[in-house]
Amino acid sequence: MNxxxxxxxxxxxxxxxxxxxxxxxxxxxTGNPRLSALxxxxxxxxxxxxVQECFELRSAFQGKDGLEMIQTAEAEGRPFAMALxxxxxxxxxxGIETISRGWQASPNLQTVICTAYSDYSWEQIIERLxxxxxxxxxxxxxxxxxxxQLACNLTARWSREQQFVGRS
Amino acid sequence: xxxxxxPSIGGTARPKPPSAKGGANTKAPPREPRGFxxxxxxxTKAWLSPKPIRRKLTAMTMLACTAGLLLLAAIxxxxxxxxxxxxxxxxxxxxxxxxxxxxxxxxxxxxxxxAIATLNALMDYPDVADAMxxxxxxxxxxxxxxxxxxxxxxxxxxxxxxxxxxxxxxIRHLEPVMDGAKKLxxxxxxxxxxxxxxxxxxxxxxxxxxxxxxxxxxxxxLGRLHGMISEPVIALARVADTVAQESNYSxxxxxxxxxxxxxxxxAFNHMLAEIQKRDTEIQQRDDALGRANADLEVNVLARxxxxxxxxxxxxxxxxxxxxxxxxxxxLFENNPMPMFVxxxxxxxxxxxxxxxxxxxxxxxxxxxxxxxxxxxxAAEPLAVERAFRRDAKSFDAGEWKHRKNNGEVIxxxxxxxxxxxxxxxxxxxxxxxVTERNRAERRVEEMHQKLVAASRAAGMAEVATxxxxxxxxxxxxxxxxxxxxxxxxRKSKAASVRKVADLLDANKADLPAFFSKDGKxxxxxxxxxxxxxxxxxxxxxxxxxxEQLTNNIAHIKDIVAMQQTYAKVTGVMEDCKPRxxxxxxxxxxxxxxxxxxxxxxxxxxKDLPEVSVDRHKVMQILINLVTNARQAMEQTPAPERxxxxxxxxxxxxxxxxxxxxxxxxxxxxxxxRVFNHGFTTKETGHGFGLHSAxxxxxxxxxxxxxxxxxxxxxxxxxxxxPLARPATAEKAA
Numbered sequence: 001m002n003x004x005x006x007x008x009x010x011x012x013x014x015x016x017x018x019x020x021x022x023x024x025x026x027x028x029x030t031g032n033p034r035l036s037a038l039x040x041x042x043x044x045x046x047x048x049x050x051v052q053e054c055f056e057l058r059s060a061f062q063g064k065d066g067l068e069m070i071q072t073a074e075a076e077g078r079p080f081a082m083a084l085x086x087x088x089x090x091x092x093x094x095g096i097e098t099i100s101r102g103w104q105a106s107p108n109l110q111t112v113i114c115t116a117y118s119d120y121s122w123e124q125i126i127e128r129l130x131x132x133x134x135x136x137x138x139x140x141x142x143x144x145x146x147x148x149q150l151a152c153n154l155t156a157r158w159s160r161e162q163q164f165v166g167r168s
Numbered sequence: 169x170x171x172x173x174x175p176s177i178g179g180t181a182r183p184k185p186p187s188a189k190g191g192a193n194t195k196a197p198p199r200e201p202r203g204f205x206x207x208x209x210x211x212t213k214a215w216l217s218p219k220p221i222r223r224k225l226t227a228m229t230m231l232a233c234t235a236g237l238l239l240l241a242a243i244x245x246x247x248x249x250x251x252x253x254x255x256x257x258x259x260x261x262x263x264x265x266x267x268x269x270x271x272x273x274x275x276x277x278x279x280x281x282x283a284i285a286t287l288n289a290l291m292d293y294p295d296v297a298d299a300m301x302x303x304x305x306x307x308x309x310x311x312x313x314x315x316x317x318x319x320x321x322x323x324x325x326x327x328x329x330x331x332x333x334x335x336x337x338x339i340r341h342l343e344p345v346m347d348g349a350k351k352l353x354x355x356x357x358x359x360x361x362x363x364x365x366x367x368x369x370x371x372x373x374x375x376x377x378x379x380x381x382x383x384x385x386x387x388x389x390l391g392r393l394h395g396m397i398s399e400p401v402i403a404l405a406r407v408a409d410t411v412a413q414e415s416n417y418s419x420x421x422x423x424x425x426x427x428x429x430x431x432x433x434x435a436f437n438h439m440l441a442e443i444q445k446r447d448t449e450i451q452q453r454d455d456a457l458g459r460a461n462a463d464l465e466v467n468v469l470a471r472x473x474x475x476x477x478x479x480x481x482x483x484x485x486x487x488x489x490x491x492x493x494x495x496x497x498x499l500f501e502n503n504p505m506p507m508f509v510x511x512x513x514x515x516x517x518x519x520x521x522x523x524x525x526x527x528x529x530x531x532x533x534x535x536x537x538x539x540x541x542x543x544x545x546a547a548e549p550l551a552v553e554r555a556f557r558r559d560a561k562s563f564d565a566g567e568w569k570h571r572k573n574n575g576e577v578i579x580x581x582x583x584x585x586x587x588x589x590x591x592x593x594x595x596x597x598x599x600x601x602v603t604e605r606n607r608a609e610r611r612v613e614e615m616h617q618k619l620v621a622a623s624r625a626a627g628m629a630e631v632a633t634x635x636x637x638x639x640x641x642x643x644x645x646x647x648x649x650x651x652x653x654x655x656x657x658r659k660s661k662a663a664s665v666r667k668v669a670d671l672l673d674a675n676k677a678d679l680p681a682f683f684s685k686d687g688k689x690x691x692x693x694x695x696x697x698x699x700x701x702x703x704x705x706x707x708x709x710x711x712x713x714x715e716q717l718t719n720n721i722a723h724i725k726d727i728v729a730m731q732q733t734y735a736k737v738t739g740v741m742e743d744c745k746p747r748x749x750x751x752x753x754x755x756x757x758x759x760x761x762x763x764x765x766x767x768x769x770x771x772x773x774k775d776l777p778e779v780s781v782d783r784h785k786v787m788q789i790l791i792n793l794v795t796n797a798r799q800a801m802e803q804t805p806a807p808e809r810x811x812x813x814x815x816x817x818x819x820x821x822x823x824x825x826x827x828x829x830x831x832x833x834x835x836x837x838x839x840x841r842v843f844n845h846g847f848t849t850k851e852t853g854h855g856f857g858l859h860s861a862x863x864x865x866x867x868x869x870x871x872x873x874x875x876x877x878x879x880x881x882x883x884x885x886x887x888x889x890p891l892a893r894p895a896t897a898e899k900a901a
Contacts, residue, residue, distance in 0.1 A: 013763065014641050015763075016641065016642070016644070016645040016720075017641065017644060017645070019645070019648075020644055020645050020648040023648055023652050024648060034698055035661065035664075035695075035698045035699060035702050038691060038694070038695045038698060039664055039667070039695075041688070041691065042667070042668065042671060042688055042691060042692075042695060061763075088637060091764065091799070091802030091803075115640075116636060116637050116638075116639070116640020116641050116643075116644070139640075140640045140641060140643065140644040141640060141643040141644035141646070141647040142644065142647070143647070143651075144647070144648055144651045144652075145651075
């Protein structure tokens with residue numbers, strides 16, 4: 001697998017959060033290529049603006065929907081590399097429940113608990129999910145760069161682990 | 169063997185009573201034939217009748233043998249005698265003829281000795297008893313000198329016929345002695361029957377011997393054969409005897425031979441079977457009869473006891489009826505609750521019970537002079553009359569203050585019911601002293617208030633939780649928007665304008681030439697056009713971002729405002745339209761409802777009268793109710809989630825706002841508990857919301873009530889709000 005898997009699922013009952021992640025991780029900030037070309041000719045220099053990394057985002061607003069999407073993706077052979085999960089998602093499952101089930105469907109899923117206020121202490125989360133290295137906690141409000149870097153690292157990590165699993 | 173007495177069917181054994189015409193009909197007993205044989209027959213029958221069959225058979229056989237034997241002997245005897253007699257006669261005649269011939273010489277010559285010798289020779293013949301020769305004239309000529317056994321007459325008549333002559337003593341044969349044709353004399357020979365008697369004796373002996381032999385033979389034969397006849401009969405008789413003695417009808421006679429006795433045995437067996445069958449039937453009927461009798465007795469006993477019981481019950485009922493008056497009077501007189509009967513016209517006391525006298529401290533005669541309004545401590549004198557005369561059937565007459573004889577004022581809960589007493593329309597009133605209870609309630613209420621205050625502090629934690637979550641989420645968007653805006657400005661193409669300006673500045677010496685000749689100059693118009701588009705797009709994007717930023721900040725402001733309403737204890741009363749309140753609630757909670765796919769229906773006329781409320785409190789209550797309703801419908805299938813908000817004026821100074829959901833409902837026992845502090849049905853609830861909502865409703869002069877048809881049937885909460893009145897508004901202000 002040469003190409004990195006950049007598929008990310010966002011499970012949050014708050015639509016605004018989906019929008020936020022879309023802005024940070026999605027295909028936003030594209031410059032106008034024609035304008036850049038014209039500028040290059042006029043000024044004789046290359047604009048070296050850092051290209052924003054682009055991820056493939058999918059949205060679910062309830063834990064159950066999210067799990068179904070994870071399962072479907074696994075079945076289709078296009079698994080998600082990463083999941084961003086909110087904790088409070090009434091009326092259905094909470095984030096912890098969703099993550100627990102998600103890992104059953106996709107054991108290598110890199111998961112970020114993304115919450116403004118945690119109903120669970122860290123000890124409780126460990127108690128529910130077990131101690132492991134696939135889980136990170138992102139507190140809202142977060143810095144967009146933080147989100148970008150997380151996505152970048154975790155998707156890459158997923159791919160590396162997948163290769164490792166494939167080799168062994 | 170004793171003969172069983174068997175009643176005869178025909179009844180001949182029963183002597184018929186003599187009747188008037190009996191003579192004609194009564195059969196005369198058969199005339200007994202006279203004579204020896206009938207006599208013998210009768211005697212034999214009489215002798216044989218009681219004898220056993222075996223003996224009878226033997227006797228009959230012997231009789232038959234004897235008779236046959238005797239008859240045979242007699243026939244032989246007669247035949248023998250006759251033949252012997254004839255032979256003897258012929259022999260005599262022949263001898264006589266010879267002797268006559270031999271004696272002819274002697275007679276003719278008269279030589280007697282010769283004749284006597286001849287006659288003596290005759291005597292040698294057997295049975296010749298006498299011999300004589302007579303002269304022609306009948307005189308005797310010669311007689312044997314042998315001893316004659318039978319005497320011939322000394323002389324005979326000349327005319328005496330010749331030949332044989334029979335007599336009892338024997339045969340006398342006269343033979344003429346002829347000399348040619350001349351009769352010289354007569355020779356007479358007499359014979360006896362001596363040999364005949366001998367022969368008879370022998371016959372008798374032989375017959376006796378034959379009889380004896382025949383008897384022995386017959387006995388022997390009979391011993392073998394009689395069993396054939398008698399034994400089946402005897403066996404049958406024995407069986408019959410046993411049956412008769414033991415009444416055992418299961419016995420059966422053995423059929424030995426296919427003869428009459430065999431048939432008899434069969435018939436007997438058949439009869440026995442029949443008897444047994446009938447006996448069994450009779451037995452069964454007896455049993456059934458016995459059972460029926462037993463049942464009957466049981467039924468009779470049961471019925472008898474039932475009758476006793478009924479009689480007893482009836483008596484008891486009568487007694488009860490007799491007692492009832494007394495008992496009802498007792499029930500009234502001795503009831504531990506104070507009771508009195510009150511004339512509905514005058515409100516005077518018609519009757520009071522002991523408890524009332526004791527409780528109020530008035531005597532019976534005191535009560536006679538009093539009326540209900542007189543002991544009631546009411547601000548309005550006519551209140552009592554109004555309350556008691558209004559509804560004749562009302563039970564709960566409410567709480568009143570009554571003054572006792574000692575001046576103490578008590579709080580009583582009155583229950584009244586209209587009755588006709590002593591011909592008057594009255595009300596029986598039960599007074600329940602609730603002074604102590606109310607006092608306790610007030611204490612509880614005070615405690616409650618303290619608890620509320622304490623819980624409010626605790627409730628802040630819940631509020632803070634929500635605030636943190638909501639603000640955190642919104643802040644995230646704010647943060648992202650701000651970052652995006654910053655990025656957008658940093659990367660803005662507006663900076664490119666500077667570069668182009670520098671380019672133009674470098675060529676300002678000959679701008680027309682630059683635009684017309686220079687390649688770069690020729691590209692500039694297109695570049696500007698594209699740049700303008702880009703900057704416009706950036707502008708648009710930033711505007712959108714700013715708009716969201718503003719919205720989000722407003723959102724945070726709302727959240728903070730919500731927090732303030734919780735934090736606020738008292739607010740400012742203001743008049744507002746119910747519709748405004750409801751609209752505001754839907755604005756605030758609408759997004760949550762939409763997200764949870766809850767349909768909303770609003771039944772709120774715009775022209776409802778204004779209510780006087782603390783707006784923040786009402787919002788707090790209503791949002792709490794809407795949130796509860798939304799959460800109650802989380803388990804309801806999405807198409808059925810429906811929230812109905814209805815506002816209506818009740819005509820009595822209150823506007824009711826009802827929030828009806830189709831959610832999980834409330835169990836009957838929890839309908840009041842939901843308002844208790846700390847009671848919650850939510851997993852993560854604090855039991856704080858409805859409690860503080862109800863308290864808030866009370867603070868603003870309203871009331872919050874809840875109803876539900878039960879689990880799964882939804883719930884409705886109604887907030888009653890007081891109408892706006894100038895006086896109230898001023899007081900609040």
